[in-house]
Amino acid sequence: MECKTCKEKSNKRKLPGEDNLEINLIPKSIQEGDYSGNFFFKLIAFVVVTIAIPFIILVLLGQIFMNFFFPKHLPKVTKKFKGFFINVLNSYAKFRHDREIKKRERQFEQSVSYVDEVKKEKEVVQKVKNEVKDEVKVEFDDIEIFENKK
Numbered sequence: 001m002e003c004k005t006c007k008e009k010s011n012k013r014k015l016p017g018e019d020n021l022e023i024n025l026i027p028k029s030i031q032e033g034d035y036s037g038n039f040f041f042k043l044i045a046f047v048v049v050t051i052a053i054p055f056i057i058l059v060l061l062g063q064i065f066m067n068f069f070f071p072k073h074l075p076k077v078t079k080k081f082k083g084f085f086i087n088v089l090n091s092y093a094k095f096r097h098d099r100e101i102k103k104r105e106r107q108f109e110q111s112v113s114y115v116d117e118v119k120k121e122k123e124v125v126q127k128v129k130n131e132v133k134d135e136v137k138v139e140f141d142d143i144e145i146f147e148n149k150k
Contacts, residue, residue, distance in 0.1 A: 024031075030039050066074050 066077060070077070
């Protein structure tokens with residue numbers, strides 16, 4: 001027989017799961033069907049890494065082969081590969097840019113008034129800028145400048 005405080009202390013000393021020696025390899029939430037996205041992200045990451053590892057190994061083996069048998073030509077080959085990949089990325093970026101521009105042109109080709117309004121706004125802004133410049137010139141023309149004579 002123990003008092004209430006002694007029972008609480010003895011319960012605190014017990015590790016969780018001490019009575020239950022079962023180890024769950026898969027969390028209970030997934031066992032119950034609650035996949036909240038976490039499991040699928042881990043699965044996709046595992047698959048991607050599994051697929052990428054052989055390609056990384058092939059590239060490293062190619063680098064070792066080039067270093068052993070063609071050390072003089074390595075900078076030239078590396079420069080060509082780098083230039084090729086940069087050209088591929090630049091052409092892809094240009095393709096995406098052109099596609100976006102065409103999409104916007106198709107979107108606004110029916111509204112002729114939009115283009116006219118933009119042109120009118122630009123003209124108004126230019127007129128206002130010119131007026132401000134003229135006013136500034138007039139203000140500076142009225143100022144007299146005296147030179148210091150030493």
